Amino acid sequence: MPRNPTHRPAHPREHPLAPGDLLPRDEPVRLLDETGASHADERYGMPPKARLLEGYRALVLGRRLNDQCTALVRQGRLAVYPSSHGQEACQVAAAMALGEGDWMFPTYRDVVAIASRGVPPAEALVLLRGDWHSGYDPARYGVAPQATPLATQLLHAVGYAHAAKLRGESTVVLAMSGDGATSEGDFHEALNFAAVFHLPVVFFVQNNGYAISVPLARQTAAPSLAHKAIGYGMPGQRVDGNDLPALLAVLDEAVERARSGGGPTLVEAHTYRMQAHTNADDDTRYRESEEVQTWVARDPLTRMRALLTSKRWLTQAREHELVAEAEAMAAGLRVAMTDEPEADPEELFRHVYATRPPALQEQWELLADELSRSEASAGSREETP
Amino acid sequence: MPRNPTHRPAHPREHPLAPGDLLPRDEPVRLLDETGASHADERYGMPPKARLLEGYRALVLGRRLNDQCTALVRQGRLAVYPSSHGQEACQVAAAMALGEGDWMFPTYRDVVAIASRGVPPAEALVLLRGDWHSGYDPARYGVAPQATPLATQLLHAVGYAHAAKLRGESTVVLAMSGDGATSEGDFHEALNFAAVFHLPVVFFVQNNGYAISVPLARQTAAPSLAHKAIGYGMPGQRVDGNDLPALLAVLDEAVERARSGGGPTLVEAHTYRMQAHTNADDDTRYRESEEVQTWVARDPLTRMRALLTSKRWLTQAREHELVAEAEAMAAGLRVAMTDEPEADPEELFRHVYATRPPALQEQWELLADELSRSEASAGSREETP
């Protein structure tokens, strides 16, 4: 991924916005109603047709990727999968809001966002497959490694943006998190640093109502998560997280603000995790299936399909094409996941330091010796209980 | 300090306030203008005469304590002193807002607040004198040990209040911090826990404009620190921190809200640190003396004295009495600080665990042996370079 050219305005607007501009609306921004009919908004316009069609394609691929991964977990080909099924509009919008030289800082749940940004699915799944801790070159795609310790990556995102500002680059950074992660101290410190240094960061919280089993009411007593923004002096906005056009409009505005020197924004998307936290989780312990059912009607794909079909922008033929493309992607992924790369034990020692220190080399030699002996006398000691 | 009786209302109001009730005013609450004339407020009334006189006495004693401690540092009788000179109204109000069974969680700068709550000054100074890490029995006074690691004590305060709520006690907890400490992750987590569990805590931020050398603009880009409250779903209020009546009115309201089951409040007091961060600091490196001078005119003592004198509540005779009382306190402290308690090395081992483990006993015996030998052969080894 090439560096962004130096075209940030020399004198960014450093004036804080008026307090009134920092509070979110009472209701999330919406451009589609639940049936997929378009819903006019005073401030945010419907994105253009080409962008919507591109978004729909990404939704179809994203949904297929989620479902394929869930299947791969069942077959034992992935160690674990935290699915974003139901949150694909957020995932797709996150990727689409960014330009080429921009950066995304995703979490474990954001595989679809990463893939939408161009990382090959098999590379995006290296962590969850258990081969290594991360599988793609971050600089090539402008995507940081998926973060597991909650909210920690938000600080990395802010630091990345700070460096971009110091270097005079026009990079915008999208810092992703869930609703649960907003309770962590690092969330607070990240938003504060971004606002104090007036950095080009968009904080994008996918509020899917749960942190594993813990509902939002246990994370905050605030009117909304977006109401936290004013406490840092940045604008906060709420958006329907299953409404791709609204997500694009709100994120585009925030990215544009960041790029033009207007500082950070906090965007809270209201969405829902349709499946368990991961395959290892049992969500019947903490939520009613009726609750899950109410969200089926708000499915982001259905709503987009309804919009595009009603506008006659999406033909039956195009729909078939997309399904075929998604199937091909899934088939490719299945093949990639069948291929078991030989796990090389020396990898454990190779990257800890740029130069392997003697004490570590000793440890590797111990292991190498063990391995060569166990190969030589294959089975002899293995048989001891 | 006896436990508070169980008289918290059985069904506290758990309904969140409306968003509009959570935002602070545009200007800090004031009941005194800078000349000490009283300033009417639509919501907060002037505290009664007796309370004001009690407050004035505490201000005089507090100022004297600050100045005596600064002198003690110069004489080498205190290791370090972070003076609250100029912030005495906040210190006094903090102590006065609390009832007998309530708890205060202070910082290193809050010696005057601690003393105002009844802790003998010499006990309050044990930490800063270097004798031990804390010098008073917290439960006796309802005062936690002074916290040095910033914002950490806010979580203790919240936990204390949580236990009080679970036990059905009517205790209110005052959690104190500076402006700089609001940037720490623990500040965020503390406010959030307090709001989510709807706990009887008043967060009291003394915004004195600086965290050592770093001005407030480097801590936050928010319209005010009190604007952080809405992000947790609790009311925030700003108050003139050099205006004792206003502080009492605002803190009383917050304490009353907490006690009656209305949950936490964030109060930001605007004040100023008139002296360097501690005696070890050189404030000429980071602020102009003109800035300090502008705050002389807002001195909390002068303003209170002007008010009380204008109302003829403070006589010359009473003023002399107070000065004499303050001098007596200072003289007593000087005496207490002349007395050098013998530092007992076994103290290092006595309190680490309730029961001293064998390995630690061994270490003490090693030291004891060393000490007895060096006493025996006094000077023999000491002479080697």
Added chain:
Amino acid sequence: MTILQDAPPAAAAPAVRETMTMAAALNRALADALAEDDRVVVFGEDVGALGGVFRITDGLRARFGEERCFDTPLAEAGIVGTAVGMAMNGLRPVVEMQFDAFAYPALEQIVSHVAKMGNRTRGAMRLPIVIRVPYGGGIGGVEHHCDSSEAYYAHTPGLTVVSPATPQDAYALLRAAMRHPDPVVFLEPKKLYWAKGEVDTSITAELGRAVVVRPGSDVTLIAYGTSVPTALAAAEAAGAEGRSVGVVDVRTLAPFDDATVTDAVRATGRAVVVAEAPGFASVAAEIAARVGERCFSYLEAPVRRVTGFDVPYAPPKLEHHYLPDVDRILDAIDTLYPDEA
């Protein structure tokens, strides 16, 4: 609302004796303590309705109510920091950190307050807090889910650091930790959660005591947590090869029980310390150093360590190369007999 009292009622939970997993033993220890002492509260992430991601708190909320067992906002410093305040106000909090690496945000609270409050206040405010930390690997967990973080705690004066290796010890040590006047970091070996054993809930354990779990006259293996069964398996295998190998289960990592360990090593003259954590500046290093110092004239060979390598924990596909196993222990034992090579 439950009114929590200052003193526990007399009624003890009825004793049982049955075979159960370590997870079930821990769950029962929590339940029995909650039943016996109404100052005990259990909280953390997902410990309520879900019963914890490892189900250690399963059923506690239903049985004891929302005041005694509850979910918190997602913030580990917040969980530990509020536990400090609760303990200051007379409760006995038991908090769960969801995984080893997710306890790190709480480290400042643990090091600067949990470990020091009793000392700071000259005993006026001791903190009877139990911080439960599922730790260690061997379960195919991805990054940050398999750290053996005991050294950070064991190095910190004022903490008592405990790790059980059997369901019986899990029950008895957790009960002891919950009765302890001082804070305990209770490290639960994730890999052993589903291992079964007999538990007699009337058996009590004392913190600060190691136990010889297998006698042996040639070599002493010193281990704790997950490494205990591995050490036992190695001892068994070495026995088959004609060496009498004993195993000491340290159980309380800090403060350390020198008497038991020193006696065992003096009797054999040969020792291997086994632990999963990276070896550098670890608890295993401490044990090796202490044994080296206290048993010097008894030692026939250097004290060996079989530990994790000094690298970040391995991804699932490589963890079997990272973890100490029977072969590696046997190899280490062989080095204690250089003349037989």
Added chain:
Amino acid sequence: MTILQDAPPAAAAPAVRETMTMAAALNRALADALAEDDRVVVFGEDVGALGGVFRITDGLRARFGEERCFDTPLAEAGIVGTAVGMAMNGLRPVVEMQFDAFAYPALEQIVSHVAKMGNRTRGAMRLPIVIRVPYGGGIGGVEHHCDSSEAYYAHTPGLTVVSPATPQDAYALLRAAMRHPDPVVFLEPKKLYWAKGEVDTSITAELGRAVVVRPGSDVTLIAYGTSVPTALAAAEAAGAEGRSVGVVDVRTLAPFDDATVTDAVRATGRAVVVAEAPGFASVAAEIAARVGERCFSYLEAPVRRVTGFDVPYAPPKLEHHYLPDVDRILDAIDTLYPDEA
């Protein structure tokens, strides 16, 4: 606005050779690096106008501007976490933690990211970050201002942990740390900040190398940071009593330089490790364990440790009892000669 480039310009800071304090040497190292390499940025609490509470960054903001040396909001996880992001974007951040105990809030960032990012990305994203931590006691500081926290870092794979004992090493090692491709925790012994020595800025040092700072044929003292001058004084005193005592300054605590230490101890057959931190599961424990293992057949006596006690750091009035001193080292040396007792 300074445009920071990917590669340092060729112009090196002119070399000087003069007597200065360690604080001045560190200040000069930062200034020279800022001058030579415009990817270097220095930030933290009070490092700007104030020049740091110890004045290590004095004058840097005035000379290099607000973009190169700046104050942050008061949040240590924030400081280290944003340094991670800056390093990902090509900068070389040098951050200051104000005191040892105030680095603990950053521990999660340090352990879970700083130490692991290079490994996580198979080398695609190494993090050349220097985390400066003033550490240790002996300055009459109140609680939380005197911790010797090196064990937490040294135990963490992926970190390079350095501590200088002289102004010359302070300069040369900090320069080396700032050029290093990997993260370095740079521990500055507060007590030595105002100790003076000659500094030649043209002398370079390599990370990962211990040095024999005093030869000796009877006993080897192994120390780092503040303990080095104490060890040297003890060696001198022992010399006066007729024993030839050498001193090794470890300098890089992790990864450890076994060659230098092992050679020295094999030559003397007797060793004492000296460090201020509580001894349990410490760097001193590691050194004792390694030396015990690697030098077993050369040892005439057990490896002794003279360390801080396993108690929270002492208040100012008691710290002289806590800290390792010459007498305690001499006592330990005496125990290496039991027959002479």
